[in-house]
Amino acid sequence: DARVTQTPRHKVTEMGQEVTMRCQPILGHNTVFWYRQTMMQGLELLAYFRNRAPLDDSGMPKDRFSAEMPDATLATLKIQPSEPRDSAVYFCASGLRRGTNPDTQYFGPGTRLTVL
Amino acid sequence: AQKVTQAQTEISVVEKEDVTLDCVYETRDTTYYLFWYKQPPSGELVFLIRRNSFDEQNEISGRYSWNFQKSTSSFNFTITASQVVDSAVYFCAHGSSNTGKLIFGQGTTLQVKP
Numbered sequence: 685d686a687r688v689t690q691t692p693r694h695k696v697t698e699m700g701q702e703v704t705m706r707c708q709p710i711l712g713h714n715t716v717f718w719y720r721q722t723m724m725q726g727l728e729l730l731a732y733f734r735n736r737a738p739l740d741d742s743g744m745p746k747d748r749f750s751a752e753m754p755d756a757t758l759a760t761l762k763i764q765p766s767e768p769r770d771s772a773v774y775f776c777a778s779g780l781r782r783g784t785n786p787d788t789q790y791f792g793p794g795t796r797l798t799v800l
Numbered sequence: 801a802q803k804v805t806q807a808q809t810e811i812s813v814v815e816k817e818d819v820t821l822d823c824v825y826e827t828r829d830t831t832y833y834l835f836w837y838k839q840p841p842s843g844e845l846v847f848l849i850r851r852n853s854f855d856e857q858n859e860i861s862g863r864y865s866w867n868f869q870k871s872t873s874s875f876n877f878t879i880t881a882s883q884v885v886d887s888a889v890y891f892c893a894h895g896s897s898n899t900g901k902l903i904f905g906q907g908t909t910l911q912v913k914p
Contacts, residue, residue: 717901717902727907739900781900785897786832786895786897786899786900788835791837791847793844794844
């Protein structure tokens with residue numbers, strides 16, 4: 685049963701610290717998405733990769749957030765420096781995009797981030 | 801721009817009742833896809849169904865059924881004979897063929913009481 689995995693599942697840190705979240709997409713999937721979920725904003729798309737290339741990161745605060753895919757089995761989302769308003773659940777999702785059809789996205793369990 | 805509206809913020813039913821979750825979308829895409837996801841208390845988002853804009857046939861999967869009506873831009877989800885395990889937040893989403901991105905509604909929290 686293939687699943688998206690995310691680490692860590694929970695992270696508590698202090699304001700100003702660097703936070704790195706990791707995601708292992710489902711083997712064979714060629715798209716990776718990072719979302720943030722908060723009560724106020726719901727699910728927001730932060731970044732989107734296809735074949736490891738960043739396609740859209742318009743939803744991400746550029747000054748402190750960065751997203752990369754060092755290889756096909758690892759995606760990272762980094763916050764530096766972190767702020768209390770970054771507290772949220774961060775989800776990674778992966779999919780297999782064929783042609784122009786939007787892929788079904790399969791979500792990981794999320795990383796619950798608390799910035800004190 | 802695409803938009804998904806789930807007007808029902810919270811619904812509470814008693815076990816065995818039928819319940820319908822509403823989803824209305826706005827789109828300029830001629831081809832698009834619609835999705836439903838379930839987020840149980842454990843937090844993970846679980847994929848339930850995907851429909852493309854050319855296929856308006858209703859779909860049934862066990863106690864779940866979906867009604868897609870392009871004329872009213874709606875993609876409603878019905879749970880028949882609800883169970884306590886159906887308690888979750890349910891999200892409707894629009895997928896663009898142009899960008900591949902999903903736009904999610906705000907979600908409907910369903911509570912099924914025993």
